[in-house]
Amino acid sequence: MVKFNIDAAVEIPETHSRGRFPLPSGKTPVQCQFHSPANPTIFFTTSSVSETPEHPYLATASELTAWLDTLPTGDGVRVALDTEADSLHSYREKLCLIQMAVGERKALIDPLGISDLTPLLRYLDNTEIWVHGADLDMTLMKRTFDHIPERLYDTQVAARLAGERQFGLAHLVEHSFGVTLSKQSQRADWGKRPLTPRMIEYALNDVHFIIPLADRFLTRLREHGREPWFLESCADARLSVLQRPPPDPEEQWRISGSGALKPQGLHYLRAFWRWRDKEAERIDRPSFKIISNDELIAFAQGMQEGKEPVLPSRYPPPFHRRFYKVFKEAKAAPESEWPRRPNRRRVERNPDAERRFDQLKGKRDRLGTELNIDGALIASRAALETVAQDASKAGELLLNWQRELLHV
Numbered sequence: 001m002v003k004f005n006i007d008a009a010v011e012i013p014e015t016h017s018r019g020r021f022p023l024p025s026g027k028t029p030v031q032c033q034f035h036s037p038a039n040p041t042i043f044f045t046t047s048s049v050s051e052t053p054e055h056p057y058l059a060t061a062s063e064l065t066a067w068l069d070t071l072p073t074g075d076g077v078r079v080a081l082d083t084e085a086d087s088l089h090s091y092r093e094k095l096c097l098i099q100m101a102v103g104e105r106k107a108l109i110d111p112l113g114i115s116d117l118t119p120l121l122r123y124l125d126n127t128e129i130w131v132h133g134a135d136l137d138m139t140l141m142k143r144t145f146d147h148i149p150e151r152l153y154d155t156q157v158a159a160r161l162a163g164e165r166q167f168g169l170a171h172l173v174e175h176s177f178g179v180t181l182s183k184q185s186q187r188a189d190w191g192k193r194p195l196t197p198r199m200i201e202y203a204l205n206d207v208h209f210i211i212p213l214a215d216r217f218l219t220r221l222r223e224h225g226r227e228p229w230f231l232e233s234c235a236d237a238r239l240s241v242l243q244r245p246p247p248d249p250e251e252q253w254r255i256s257g258s259g260a261l262k263p264q265g266l267h268y269l270r271a272f273w274r275w276r277d278k279e280a281e282r283i284d285r286p287s288f289k290i291i292s293n294d295e296l297i298a299f300a301q302g303m304q305e306g307k308e309p310v311l312p313s314r315y316p317p318p319f320h321r322r323f324y325k326v327f328k329e330a331k332a333a334p335e336s337e338w339p340r341r342p343n344r345r346r347v348e349r350n351p352d353a354e355r356r357f358d359q360l361k362g363k364r365d366r367l368g369t370e371l372n373i374d375g376a377l378i379a380s381r382a383a384l385e386t387v388a389q390d391a392s393k394a395g396e397l398l399l400n401w402q403r404e405l406l407h408v
């Protein structure tokens with residue numbers, strides 16, 4: 001078990017408002033900047049890899065259960081949670097790390113090393129989970145465990161409903177606590193082992209501030225009577241992830257920019273997209289690293305104009321061979337196999353609905369200004385368009401608090 005220590009608290013003297021600062025001997029300074037010297041704060045730093053049991057890296061099932069056994073459980077226990085994946089580095093994105101903080105205690109859990117995480121899920125089900133920007137984390141949990149803990153709350157949603165317009169974790173932490181988080185490991189390959197001390201530090205920082213942020217925004221939400229909005233929004237976000245259909249393999253190649261192509265261009269785009277997908281799978285890299293969407297669209301566009309694609313010379317010969325094989329086959333395919341352009345629903349003009357839409361949108365925007373929140377939180381433009389056409393759709397498109405505000 002690798003252990004490390006993140007709690008060596010360092011009082012930052014006012015003179016060190018920015019940049020590195022002296023630390024007790026043996027500690028590695030964290031790469032962060034402090035913007036609020038007037039606000040006396042205690043910060044933490046990591047020693048690179050030291051032997052303290054406080055914040056363990058749990059790489060086996062027995063380590064995990066032993067650690068979980070020492071944690072408080074039940075109602076009222078709040079867990080800050082974050083996950084890291086390898087979407088920038090592999091063909092099939094996978095859950096690579098789970099970070100947890102319960103009170104002062106933190107751990108990194110290795111889902112690549114522990115095949116059965118049932119004890120963790122059981123623990124999480126009995127607590128209150130807080131995540132920042134939970135959509136990706138919930139998506140990974142659904143894919144990996146086919147399960148998302150029921151009481152899962154998102155500090156990002158809380159921040160937005162409390163009126164924050166910039167709601168990334170780094171921004172909120174800086175704004176609320178005067179700490180600049182390092183972004184250095186954001187794009188790291190979380191599927192690699194061992195994790196570097198810098199990645200460990202980054203991963204632990206991601207859960208360090210979540211509960212303090214939750215408290216801050218919950219207080220504001222309660223003051224404004226918006227806690228019920230928040231609870232309903234979180235429950236709905238969780239359900240939408242659980243119910244989100246998987247991507248349709250027959251339609252996945254319709255990448256952004258494809259809407260402007262004619263059937264001939266779509267035909268080549270589909271062929272090139274499938275070539276890219278196979279290459280990505282072959283070398284286990286994300287497909288954007290093989291070739292960009294823009295380049296694929298340009299190839300397809302070129303074919304419509306009679307310009308044959310030229311694969312840049314940076315690709316090794318086998319890539320070229322397979323690409324031109326796919327290209328030849330696409331060229332030989334009969335027109336009857338060309339895909340259709342997407343059916344554009346022809347919406348007949350409906351002056352009554354347009355008037356209702358204008359009214360609803362006006363109301364939404366006024367409410368947004370009055371409440372000092374982004375109007376899109378109250379209702380999306382698309383939802384308002386549909387409701388203006390058919391008021392009976394409000395129930396499925398809007399949450400209760402949104403409908404109450406809009407009186408629909």
Ligand SMILES: [Zn+2]
Pocket residue numbers: 082083084203206
């Ligand atoms: Zn993270």
